[in-house]
Amino acid sequence: MTGGNPSQTLCVGIIAGEESGDVLAAHLMQALNRRTPTRFVGVGGHRMEEQGLKSFFPMSDIAINGGIAIARNLPMLLKRIAQAADGIVTAAPDVLVIVDSPEFTHRVARKVRKARPGMPIINYVPPTVWAWRQGRARAMRAYVDRSMAVLPFEPAEHLRLGGPPCDYIGHPVSEIIQAKMRAPEAPADPQVLLVLPGSRRTEIERLMALFGEVVARIHRPGMRVIIPAVRHLETLIAEKAGLWPVTPEIVVGEAAKWQAFSEGTAALAASGTVTLELALMGVPQVVGYRIEWLAAALMPFFRAHSIAMANLVHGSRIVPEFLHKECTVDNLAAALDPLLSDTKERRRQLEGIAAIRKQMEDEAASPADHAADIVLETAELSKSTLRQ
Structure with missing residues (x-):
């Protein structure tokens, strides 16, 4: 399998950086487990751990908001970025899913892409490039293969701004509620x-x-x-x-x-x-x-x-x-x-x-199920490419 995963069990790398990402990622993990035996590696909170993740470190270490707060905690954050990237590279999952928290997760993704260029990377909840720093959309193409958006207008905005392929999957909170x-x-x-x-x-x-x-x-x-x-x-x-x-x-x-x-x-x-x-x-x-x-x-x-x-x-x-x-x-x-x-x-x-x-x-499909389909499709496409 992609990245050298030796067993037939799907291995998914998954990185979340705050509470909302922990919720979304946990529902995605649950949907994947319903489809196929799945092993998870990465960073997350207690909800993700309930779905089988053993986090590399406490997610609370990186749930920091604001430029000044980030600067104040920069040495620790840089250490955690490196630790997360090294953990993913070592585990060699079939696919990596980064969930929201772009200031952290995208830095991890860039390091992983450099070390393992063949590992597919999916961005669940891409950054709000339509709101500010629009150049981020095009820059993402270097390290994100596909995005999964939770707001209906986002795919068109990412396309307009030159970002990676983006699918609207619906917002999981609607399913939860x-x-x-x-x-x-x-x-x-x-x-x-x-x-x-x-x-x-x-x-x-x-x-x-x-x-x-x-x-x-x-x-x-x-x-x-x-x-x-x-x-x-x-x-x-x-x-x-x-x-x-x-x-x-x-x-x-x-x-x-x-x-x-x-x-x-x-x-x-x-x-x-x-x-x-x-x-x-x-x-x-x-x-x-x-x-x-x-x-x-x-x-x-x-x-x-x-x-x-x-x-x-x-x-x-x-x-x-x-x-x-x-x-x-x-x-x-x-x-x-x-x-x-x-x-x-x-x-x-x-x-x-x-x-x-x-x-x-009015959204028919379960957002978590839709997201799981994309993750499985991406992992299978990567495996097929390697077999050729």
């Missing part, structure tokens, strides 16, 4: 406010104090405040929440998270996949995000209309979002407060949520 969806509804008592300050340590550091002030501003008698926390950040979140004027409930784990989402009246969230999860669960939300000064200085070069995935899928800003200097207590509280009652603002967002749900429910 299908059985959990609830009908959009008027708020019930007691009101439940969900607070989601992010899945990276840097996001927690920037947003927890601010979000606590917003919660205090809009809190009402009897209101429950729930923070669904990722496992490796539970202690930090609890420490920061201990300084809030209002005491929240902190829940950990997938089951507790989805239970909280099913009860949520409204949510205050950092950007990311969680905005799409909330929309599909019928929870109106406001997005707030603070970035470091270096990223803020680069914002004029950002070409997308939104940072919230729910808005990107919908095509317009149905979810209020406040970035950097606009991310203030006053702005967030003013946008969030009406969503807790049966107001025109809440009804308008619920209409947009219904459109998102309709669009994603």
